[in-house]
Amino acid sequence: MTVMKTASKARRRAITMGVLFLLFALAILILFTPGVEQGQKTTFAFSEARSESFVIGNLVFATRFGLYLMAALCAFAGAWQLAKGFEHVNVVLGIVAGFFVVAFLTWAARGQSMNLTGMARSSLLRAIPITLAALSGVMCERSGVINIGIEGMMLMGAFLSAVTGSLGRSVWAGLFGAMLGGALMAGLLAILAIRYKVDQVIAGTAINILATGLTSYLSSRYLQSGSLNSPPTFRPVPVPLLSRIPIIGPAVFNHTVPVYLTMILVVLIQVMLYYTRWGLRTRAVGEHPQAADTLGVNVFKIRYINVLLGGVVAGLGGAYLVLSSVARFDELMTAGKGFIGLAAMIFGKWNPVGALGSSLIFGFADSLQTRLAILAVPIPSQFLLMAPYLVTMVVLAGVVGQSRAPAADGVPYEKE
Amino acid sequence: MGNQEVEDPRTGNAQEHQGETGEAPEGGPSQAGRRGRFRGLVLPAMAIITALIIGALFIAITDESVYEAFRDGIGQGIVRAFLVIGRAYGAFYVGAFGNPVQIVRAIFSGSSTQILRAIYPITETLRIATPYIFAGLAVAFGFQGGLFNIGAEGQYFVAGLTSVFVGYSLRGVPQIIHLPLALLAGMVGGALWAAIPGYLKGKTGAHEVINTIMMNYIAFRLAEFMLDVGGPMARGDGRPVSPDIQPSAYLPQFFPNRIDLRVNLGIVLALAVAWLVWWLLYKTTLGYEIRTVGLNPRAARYAGMNVPRTILVTMAISGALAGLSAATDILGVLHFMPNAFYSGYGFDAIALALLGKSHPGGVVLASLLFGALRAGARNMQGIARVPIDITSVLQGLIIVFIAAPEIIRMIYRLRQPVKGEMLTLTRGWG
Numbered sequence: 001m002t003v004m005k006t007a008s009k010a011r012r013r014a015i016t017m018g019v020l021f022l023l024f025a026l027a028i029l030i031l032f033t034p035g036v037e038q039g040q041k042t043t044f045a046f047s048e049a050r051s052e053s054f055v056i057g058n059l060v061f062a063t064r065f066g067l068y069l070m071a072a073l074c075a076f077a078g079a080w081q082l083a084k085g086f087e088h089v090n091v092v093l094g095i096v097a098g099f100f101v102v103a104f105l106t107w108a109a110r111g112q113s114m115n116l117t118g119m120a121r122s123s124l125l126r127a128i129p130i131t132l133a134a135l136s137g138v139m140c141e142r143s144g145v146i147n148i149g150i151e152g153m154m155l156m157g158a159f160l161s162a163v164t165g166s167l168g169r170s171v172w173a174g175l176f177g178a179m180l181g182g183a184l185m186a187g188l189l190a191i192l193a194i195r196y197k198v199d200q201v202i203a204g205t206a207i208n209i210l211a212t213g214l215t216s217y218l219s220s221r222y223l224q225s226g227s228l229n230s231p232p233t234f235r236p237v238p239v240p241l242l243s244r245i246p247i248i249g250p251a252v253f254n255h256t257v258p259v260y261l262t263m264i265l266v267v268l269i270q271v272m273l274y275y276t277r278w279g280l281r282t283r284a285v286g287e288h289p290q291a292a293d294t295l296g297v298n299v300f301k302i303r304y305i306n307v308l309l310g311g312v313v314a315g316l317g318g319a320y321l322v323l324s325s326v327a328r329f330d331e332l333m334t335a336g337k338g339f340i341g342l343a344a345m346i347f348g349k350w351n352p353v354g355a356l357g358s359s360l361i362f363g364f365a366d367s368l369q370t371r372l373a374i375l376a377v378p379i380p381s382q383f384l385l386m387a388p389y390l391v392t393m394v395v396l397a398g399v400v401g402q403s404r405a406p407a408a409d410g411v412p413y414e415k416e
Numbered sequence: 417m418g419n420q421e422v423e424d425p426r427t428g429n430a431q432e433h434q435g436e437t438g439e440a441p442e443g444g445p446s447q448a449g450r451r452g453r454f455r456g457l458v459l460p461a462m463a464i465i466t467a468l469i470i471g472a473l474f475i476a477i478t479d480e481s482v483y484e485a486f487r488d489g490i491g492q493g494i495v496r497a498f499l500v501i502g503r504a505y506g507a508f509y510v511g512a513f514g515n516p517v518q519i520v521r522a523i524f525s526g527s528s529t530q531i532l533r534a535i536y537p538i539t540e541t542l543r544i545a546t547p548y549i550f551a552g553l554a555v556a557f558g559f560q561g562g563l564f565n566i567g568a569e570g571q572y573f574v575a576g577l578t579s580v581f582v583g584y585s586l587r588g589v590p591q592i593i594h595l596p597l598a599l600l601a602g603m604v605g606g607a608l609w610a611a612i613p614g615y616l617k618g619k620t621g622a623h624e625v626i627n628t629i630m631m632n633y634i635a636f637r638l639a640e641f642m643l644d645v646g647g648p649m650a651r652g653d654g655r656p657v658s659p660d661i662q663p664s665a666y667l668p669q670f671f672p673n674r675i676d677l678r679v680n681l682g683i684v685l686a687l688a689v690a691w692l693v694w695w696l697l698y699k700t701t702l703g704y705e706i707r708t709v710g711l712n713p714r715a716a717r718y719a720g721m722n723v724p725r726t727i728l729v730t731m732a733i734s735g736a737l738a739g740l741s742a743a744t745d746i747l748g749v750l751h752f753m754p755n756a757f758y759s760g761y762g763f764d765a766i767a768l769a770l771l772g773k774s775h776p777g778g779v780v781l782a783s784l785l786f787g788a789l790r791a792g793a794r795n796m797q798g799i800a801r802v803p804i805d806i807t808s809v810l811q812g813l814i815i816v817f818i819a820a821p822e823i824i825r826m827i828y829r830l831r832q833p834v835k836g837e838m839l840t841l842t843r844g845w846g
Contacts, residue, residue: 216803380641390634
């Protein structure tokens with residue numbers, strides 16, 4: 001009976017997905033096409049004015065044509081899903097959502113030009129702090145410690161990076177300070193969560209409040225004069241050869257060191273988590289600490305290490321905010337990026353590469369709203385900014401596949 | 417419903433609750449009435465005192481005049497440090513409770529203007545405590561039902577929107593109707609905003625912590641959209657604020673001819689609601705169900721309770737309480753809603769609920785303390801030049817010490833408690 005139940009459930013889900021794809025097509029036709037005037041054209045530009053990469057021609061096409069094409073693709077996917085069914089329906093959902101976004105951009109840029117390379121570039125830049133925050137969450141939660149204090153760790157990292165960067169007159173000193181700041185807050189979380197077995201959500205909340213208070217207090221005491229709050233900033237370092245690839249080059253390979261560092265960290269943590277002894281132990285401790293302990297893994301040690309490393313990564317996220325452009329610490333400058341990172345972690349299914357992917361989506365939504373303001377699109381930017389949070393809630397509700405936390409996440413370990 | 421004898425969901429014995437319901441279900445029957453009740457106050461008191469001591473050290477360490485004095489000698493340095501701390505906490509006390517000498521003198525002078533001026537700090541403490549009580553009750557109510565409502569901040573914003581809308585859009589309605597309607601609008605706004613994560617939790621098991629955080633940010637954007645210049649609820653004079661509410665929606669101030677004494681009927685409402693919450697939790701079937709679900713949802717289900725529905729109701733009531741904090745703030749003090757006002761109540765409320773051990777009475781006491789902290793810190797910043805953010809440091813420390821009582825026990829060498837006194841308020845992401 002349960003088998004039948006799950007079978008009918010899967011069937012219902014398949015049909016829902018097909019209908020959803022068709023609705024996407026319908027939405028494109030209803031929402032976007034009426035606003036398009038006869039003969040209007042959309043221009044997607046690919047090269048940045050200042051880049052010296054091979055110049056690629058702009059893509060110019062009739063807006064109507066673009067919209068109809070995207071609607072047709074969505075409708076085709078929907079029909080196929082209803083008739084035959086896709087094997088990896090979630091992947092198709094992503095692709096169809098992509099079609100919808102392209103249609104949206106086509107409509108938004110009608111009669112005008114939109115620089116897609118610049119867009120990709122700014123999406124990536126905005127995704128970096130979110131990615132680091134999400135990676136911090138992955139590190140901690142994979143070992144079974146909920147980290148809601150990412151925001152506080154980032155804030156402390158940002159604060160100390162401004163101070164040490166100013167004192168040492170060096171971006172590297174700033175990076176070091178940030179790692180230290182994040183680790184300090186993470187150390188507190190680790191002691192509270194592992195040693196004192198405090199409710200981890202509450203420990204994280206305490207860290208957020210404490211970090212907010214400490215950094216705001218100290219900054220109004222010491223950082224107003226400026227000598228302690230004027231760190232240098234990273235300069236872009238184009239990667240030789242790679243940065244000359246059209247489109248991808250300027251978008252991905254012409255950035256500051258922290259951006260590359262983040263990308264390397266994503267790959268590194270992904271590989272470490274799934275292909276090294278440390279990773280296996282971490283995952284074991286996060287899923288079934290008793291079993292890991294029986295096999296001789298020191299649960300507490302693994303958790304301490306992971307939480308501290310998570311703090312270091314979160315601190316880097318704070319440093320990025322300070323050392324990449326603004327070159328100063330401002331009170332509450334993280335502005336919720338730690339919490340968005342938490343969402344990205346869940347959206348990315350507790351997986352480093354997934355975290356990067358979802359951070360990119362969040363970064364895209366963020367950069368899209370500034371572009372739309374320039375294009376004078378009559379959609380309030382606030383609604384676009386809501387999108388990542390809404391998507392997270394939808395994902396969490398299990399509509400788009402399950403995102404499952406490590407089994408022992410948030411459960412203090414007590415040695416028998 | 418009604419005034420029935422309420423059983424302890426944990427032991428099945430009909431016994432009086434002492435606000436220890438935030439603790440682990442396996443805690444067993446609490447050992448003794450009177451001494452246990454007294455001991456319940458020791459830890460919070462110790463936590464507050466310890467936080468204040470660390471805060472004092474922090475103030476001294478970050479004061480340059482202390483370092484200069486230490487250069488002249490250790491004795492002078494220590495004296496200077498105590499002076500700095502004394503001045504800071506002195507200003508703090510005066511800001512929170514008034515200058516005792518001035519109060520006594522004013523009372524003897526018999527002049528009402530002087531008395532009012534002398535008790536101004538106390539009225540400010542009460543005014544700030546009002547939204548705190550509601551927000552603290554909101555989070556505490558969630559804790560009682562096993563839910564961690566981090567979304568009080570977002571519920572505050574949405575409730576602010578609904579409440580201010582009723583406040584300024586209804587015209588020519590007598591106060592006796594308009595004011596309750598505006599309050600109700602705030603409650604409904606907060607309740608609806610909180611009910612969504614509650615529904616999702618009950619229906620899909622999606623963790624309310626993440627969902628309420630997400631709803632917070634959605635609420636911020638919503639408020640920004642509504643109140644931004646040119647937005648649907650903006651005043652229309654180029655400022656990102658809502659129109660002023662009608663005087664008929666004002667929560668009456670106690671001293672109508674002294675505008676600066678902003679304490680209003682809200683504080684009475686807050687105390688009444690705190691009692692109501694206590695009654696609901698400990699004297700009604702619904703409260704019993706909520707606490708049972710909070711302690712052990714599986715047992716609640718076997719006992720025939722509708723767990724998803726109870727979760728939904730718990731969140732809705734919690735949101736309504738958070739909504740009241742916004743409504744009283746706007747109807748009693750601000751009289752309009754500004755854009756992007758970061759209230760901070762949502763996060764402070766977590767500290768309040770913890771400090772009050774999720775018991776309505778405890779929350780009221782904790783809120784009065786926090787009201788005093790904020791009122792005092794403002795004076796401390798003005799007179800002793802100590803940044804106001806010291807309150808966040810103190811609050812963070814208080815949460816740490818309350819959540820990890822072992823630290824306090826270690827410092828003061830207190831006796832180890834009966835097993836299972838640890839706080840388990842939330843469960844994993846689930």
